[in-house]
Amino acid sequence: xxxxxxxxxxxxxxxxxxxxxxxxxxxxxxxxxxxxxxxxxxxxxxxxxxxxxxxxxxxxxxxxxxxxxxxxxxxxxxxxxxxxxxxxxxxxxxxxxxxxxxxxxxxxxxxxxxxxxxxxxxxxxxxxxxxxxxxxxxxxxxxxxxxxxxxxxxxxxxxxxxxxxxxxxxxxxxxxxxxxxxxxxxxxxxxxxxxxxxxxxxxxxxxxxxxxxxxxxxxxx
Numbered sequence: 001x002x003x004x005x006x007x008x009x010x011x012x013x014x015x016x017x018x019x020x021x022x023x024x025x026x027x028x029x030x031x032x033x034x035x036x037x038x039x040x041x042x043x044x045x046x047x048x049x050x051x052x053x054x055x056x057x058x059x060x061x062x063x064x065x066x067x068x069x070x071x072x073x074x075x076x077x078x079x080x081x082x083x084x085x086x087x088x089x090x091x092x093x094x095x096x097x098x099x100x101x102x103x104x105x106x107x108x109x110x111x112x113x114x115x116x117x118x119x120x121x122x123x124x125x126x127x128x129x130x131x132x133x134x135x136x137x138x139x140x141x142x143x144x145x146x147x148x149x150x151x152x153x154x155x156x157x158x159x160x161x162x163x164x165x166x167x168x169x170x171x172x173x174x175x176x177x178x179x180x181x182x183x184x185x186x187x188x189x190x191x192x193x194x195x196x197x198x199x200x201x202x203x204x205x206x207x208x209x210x211x212x213x214x215x216x217x218x219x220x221x
Contacts, residue, residue, distance in 0.1 A: 001048065001049070001213065002046045002047065002048055002062060002210070002213060003020065003046070003047050003048070003049065003059075004020075004044060004045070004046055004047075005018040005019050005020035005021070005025065005044075005045055005047065006018065006019040006042050006043065006044060006045065007019075007039065007040065007041060007042065007043045007044075007045045007064065008024065008041060009039075009041065010029060010035070010039055013029070013032065014028060014029050014030075014032075015027075015028070015029060015057075016029045016045075016061050018045060018047060018059070018061070025047075025059050026057060026059070027047050027057060027059035027060055027061045028057040028059065028060045028061065029060075029061045029073075030060065030061070030073075030074050030075055030076040030077075031061075031073045031074070031075050031128075031130070032075070033075075033130065033131075033140070033141045033142050034131075034141045034142040035073065035130060035141065036131065036141055037066075037130075037131055037132065037141075038064045038066065038071060038073065038130065043064055043065065043066070044064070044065040045061060045062075045063065045064050045065070046061075046062045046063045046064075046065075046070065046210070047059050047060060047061050047062055048060045048062055060074065061073060061074065062074050062077075063171075063208055066172070069172060069173040070208040070210060071130050071171045071172055071208075072128075072130075072171050072206050072208045072215060073128075073130055073171070075128045077215075078126060078128045078169055078206070079102070079112055079113075079126055081169075081206060081215050081216075081217065082112070082113070082124075082126050082167065082169065082217070083100070083102070083113070085204075085216065085217040086100065086113070086115075090204075090216065090217045090218070091167075091202070091204065091217065092219070093165070093200070093202060094115060094117070094122065094124065094165070095117075096117050096118060097115040097116060097117045097122070098116045098117070098118075099114075099115070099116035100113060100114065100115055100116075101113070101114040104123065106123070106153060106157060107153050107156055107157070108153075109149055109150060109153040111123045111124070111125050111150065111153060111154070111157075112124055112125050112126045113125075113126070117163075120163055121161065121162045121163070122162065122163045122164070122165065123154060123157050123162050123163070123164045123165065124164075124165045124166075124167055125150045125151075125153075125154060125164075125165070125166050125167065126167045126169060127139055127140075127147065127166065127167070127168050127169065128169050128171060128206075129168050129169060129170050129171055129172075129177070130171045130172070131180060132172040132174045135174065135175075135176055136174055136176045136177060136178045137168075137170045137171075137172050137174040137176070137177045137178075138177070138178055138179070138180040138183075139168060139177075139179065139180060140180060140183060140184050140187055141180065141183065142183065142184070143183065143184045143186075143187075144184060144187060147184075147187055148184075148186055148187050148190050150166075151166065151187070151190045151191060151193075151194045151199070152190060152194075154166060154194055154199045155190075155193060155194045155197045155199060158197055158198045158199060159197075163200070164194075164198070164199045164200065165199070165200045165201075165202055166191075166194070166199060166200075166201055166202070167202045167204065168201070168202065168203050168204070169204055169205075169206045169217070170203060170204065170205045170206065170220055171205075171206055171208075173205075175220065175221065177203050177220065179191045179192075203219070203220035204217045204218065204219055204220060205217065205218050205219075205220050
């Protein structure tokens with residue numbers, strides 16, 4: 001179940017204050033990115049509530065409403081959404097797998113998914129994309145040495161015989177994607193290198209259906 005309120009402020013990276021019917025609630029923010037285009041005071045947000053008594057914060061920020069589009073920001077749950085999409089056949093390029101492993105260890109990195117598709121070993125790294133401008137969804141929204149390392153690992157894995165994918169999950173309603181060179185030029189350099197090396201780029205949009213309280217993926221057209 002989701003609740004709705006209004007964003008007040010973010011602090012210490014993982015905390016946000018929300019105005020919920022006149023009461024200020026402090027919620028956990030799982031997103032470690034800058035969220036630079038979302039953090040506008042008074043913007044409508046969606047959040048969830050946990051009944052786990054051991055949690056320090058019982059509320060979790062789930063997303064922001066920008067214009068008429070809901071931007072899902074809970075990066076912890078994005079991989080679960082992708083896993084469900086894989087099992088439901090929503091990602092056509094990755095259908096037919098016989099085996100899936102989460103957090104696959106390779107070359108001193110952890111890649112989000114390992115898939116065995118008809119004997120071919122596949123690696124899939126998932127990136128959630130919440131940054132956008134007037135026309136494009138963009139990644140990353142902050143300098144990410146971890147993201148750079150993931151791309152390097154995918155590039156090297158191709159040389160080892162794996163088929164590799166970087167799966168960008170677009171959270172906005174933008175129809176085009178680009179690498180945010182103005183934010184992390186090194187990431188974008190490696191991004192181009194990995195494509196030339198044979199790493200596949202997949203672009204899917206995460207649709208946040210508030211009415212049904214579900215998220216599902218669709219190919220970015």
